[in-house]
Amino acid sequence: MGFYSTEINNPYIVDVGCGSNKIGNSKSVVGCDMFPSSDDIIQAAADDLPFESGSVDILFSAHCLEHMANPIKTLQEWCRVVGDDGVIWLVLPHRNRTFDSLRDLTAVEHLFDDLAENTPEEDMTHWEEFRAKVILSGHRLVPSEYIMPAQENKFTYFNSKRLIHHHVWTLGTFIDLVKALGLEVTYGIEQVPGREDSFSIIFKGVMHDSI
Numbered sequence: 001m002g003f004y005s006t007e008i009n010n011p012y013i014v015d016v017g018c019g020s021n022k023i024g025n026s027k028s029v030v031g032c033d034m035f036p037s038s039d040d041i042i043q044a045a046a047d048d049l050p051f052e053s054g055s056v057d058i059l060f061s062a063h064c065l066e067h068m069a070n071p072i073k074t075l076q077e078w079c080r081v082v083g084d085d086g087v088i089w090l091v092l093p094h095r096n097r098t099f100d101s102l103r104d105l106t107a108v109e110h111l112f113d114d115l116a117e118n119t120p121e122e123d124m125t126h127w128e129e130f131r132a133k134v135i136l137s138g139h140r141l142v143p144s145e146y147i148m149p150a151q152e153n154k155f156t157y158f159n160s161k162r163l164i165h166h167h168v169w170t171l172g173t174f175i176d177l178v179k180a181l182g183l184e185v186t187y188g189i190e191q192v193p194g195r196e197d198s199f200s201i202i203f204k205g206v207m208h209d210s211i
């Protein structure tokens, strides 16, 4: 492995969709979120980031992309901000180990359709499946406050808070997506230490021109 020098500049790290659990301390990581939990977090949608192209060295995001109705559009934005030299490091829920366990995995083709159709974040395509197979499934990981709004079919409650898991992956199917985008996978971690519901993946942000 590489030689580590203290003379290497600190990377510029952004945590997208950080919620109130931003990685690192406030000086070394810039947090951004649709719903900032404190003044030092930038208010931004994950698919429209206020960073110059190529200005971010490491884009970290945990449990965010599954909430996006148009994930490839979001990944394109993330590739833009990390540019040729940066990396994207994601932690995502593993279908088999979270409350999505009764759902079908998302096909790569579906995500390209979402991109081609410019699917908006108000998309209801996956709402009924999420409502029936997740919230009302009785799964132990479903937050109790989700139950009544789901019983009352309140899409707006879930959509306004970006609570819906639109798409569902395992490490293997997410690698398929990354490769279909012409991106280079650096590491895949089947199960995140200390977070058993999650897998993790690190990939380079250089996207094939044709995407």
Ligand SMILES: [Zn+2]
Residues within 6 Å of the ligand: 069, 110, 114, 125, 126, 166, 167
């Ligand atoms: Zn979709």
